Amino acid sequence: MTTAQARPELDVQPSPLALLLLGREADPRSERGVECPGDLPSPSDPDLVERARAAKEKLGDKVFVLGHHYQRDEVIQFADVTGDSFKLAKDAAARPEAEYIVFCGVHFMAESADILTSDDQKVVLPDLAAGCSMADMATAEQVAECWDVLAEAGIAEQVVPVSYMNSSADIKAFTGKHGGTICTSSNAKRALDWAFEQGEKVLFLPDQHLGRNTAVRDMGMSLDDCVLYNPHKPNGGLTVEQLRNAKMILWRGHCSVHGRFSLDSVNDVRERIPGVNVLVHPECKHEVVTAADYVGSTEYIIKTLEAAPAGSKWAIGTELNLVRRVANAHPDKEVVFLDKTVCFCSTMNRIDLPHLVWALESLAEGKLVNRIQVDTETESFAKLALERMLALP
Ligand code: SF4
Numbered sequence: 001m002t003t004a005q006a007r008p009e010l011d012v013q014p015s016p017l018a019l020l021l022l023g024r025e026a027d028p029r030s031e032r033g034v035e036c037p038g039d040l041p042s043p044s045d046p047d048l049v050e051r052a053r054a055a056k057e058k059l060g061d062k063v064f065v066l067g068h069h070y071q072r073d074e075v076i077q078f079a080d081v082t083g084d085s086f087k088l089a090k091d092a093a094a095r096p097e098a099e100y101i102v103f104c105g106v107h108f109m110a111e112s113a114d115i116l117t118s119d120d121q122k123v124v125l126p127d128l129a130a131g132c133s134m135a136d137m138a139t140a141e142q143v144a145e146c147w148d149v150l151a152e153a154g155i156a157e158q159v160v161p162v163s164y165m166n167s168s169a170d171i172k173a174f175t176g177k178h179g180g181t182i183c184t185s186s187n188a189k190r191a192l193d194w195a196f197e198q199g200e201k202v203l204f205l206p207d208q209h210l211g212r213n214t215a216v217r218d219m220g221m222s223l224d225d226c227v228l229y230n231p232h233k234p235n236g237g238l239t240v241e242q243l244r245n246a247k248m249i250l251w252r253g254h255c256s257v258h259g260r261f262s263l264d265s266v267n268d269v270r271e272r273i274p275g276v277n278v279l280v281h282p283e284c285k286h287e288v289v290t291a292a293d294y295v296g297s298t299e300y301i302i303k304t305l306e307a308a309p310a311g312s313k314w315a316i317g318t319e320l321n322l323v324r325r326v327a328n329a330h331p332d333k334e335v336v337f338l339d340k341t342v343c344f345c346s347t348m349n350r351i352d353l354p355h356l357v358w359a360l361e362s363l364a365e366g367k368l369v370n371r372i373q374v375d376t377e378t379e380s381f382a383k384l385a386l387e388r389m390l391a392l393p
Helices: 014-022 047-062 084-094 107-116 140-153 169-177 188-198 208-216 240-245 263-272 288-289 296-308 322-331 355-363 376-390
Strands: 063-068 081-083 100-104 122-124 159-164 181-183 203-204 226-229 248-251 277-279 313-317 333-337
Touching: 014 263, 047 063, 047 203, 047 277, 063 084, 081 084, 084 100, 084 107, 100 107, 100 188, 100 296, 100 355, 107 169, 107 376, 140 159, 140 203, 140 240, 140 248, 159 169, 159 188, 159 208, 169 181, 169 296, 169 376, 181 376, 188 208, 203 208, 208 226, 208 263, 208 288, 263 277, 263 313, 277 288, 296 313, 296 322, 313 355, 322 333
Parallel strands: 063 081, 063 100, 100 122, 159 181, 159 203, 203 248, 226 248, 277 313, 313 333
Antiparallel strands: none
16 A cells, blocks of 8 residues: 655745735644634635636636635635535546646545546645645554554455545545545445445445444444444554454544534524424534434535425535525525534635635746645555446446
């Protein structure tokens, strides 16, 4: 397995002064999507809208801007397509004439886009500090160590790794190399069905909640079939017997945003809004998903709201930018955030208008900035895992 980190290759570093001049200072070293500072971040200088438009116009077909659903409105308005990370990576691959793919999302998404696009296409992440706390919870070294633990317990041969899209290129490569597949929140059940045809146990990375929810809620397993592997404890904090008895070995990772919702959030909103439908993402905790009325991916959430009758009431447990956008798109329905304490993904929100303008203007001047490039070996194994997902029945 490669242990090389897929680090971005920088042709030009964003100078703090350049970002300051664009209206916002940034510290590229500070990252982690764990804060919940209140309302959505304030919008950037509206003058920047004109600059972004001009730079994008100058680049024409050479640039293709991807906008993840959790991005701010000020950024989404410049996206050529919007969607979840996998859809966006596929959209980029379908536009080979675009030399530059500007990914308004987080680091692992830009890596996936680089893996799925041609070598001639260059993927740019406007702010390199836009990481994902969940993806950071599983490093290549930790996962290699876990595999050694499974081998020592005599079960590695029976285990098939299944990794969520929200993982680094290194983890996707590990998965490909060990006969496993990638999954999204839409196809996790199909991926697990496939994996249990290949082996007797699954190592699910890095989101414990998606793994547990899919196994228990969608596949009828019991909670006792699942064990939690803690990479910070010797042998994952598990005995050999626990590992041998488990069907699902869940990595101890979670989303800092979806992990905030609790059973209290659900009970509280039902009390405040009689007749409300609770709709949550499967990255939420098991007790939240169990108490909800509907569970599904971001695309599912959007489609469910589109199909909902006028006058219906909805409490949604996912990222705040998406909830706001969905609420604005359906003024005939009552749409609220599931929790009273608002929370957005702070690393996603690092991509703001100043960073987007800086990236677009640099590209328009012929300077390639913040390129995300996955090394060849990592890319080939990660692609293998992604191709297995594409071939799922
Ligand atoms: S919402 Fe959660 S999983 Fe998505 S980028 Fe933010 S921290 Fe990562």
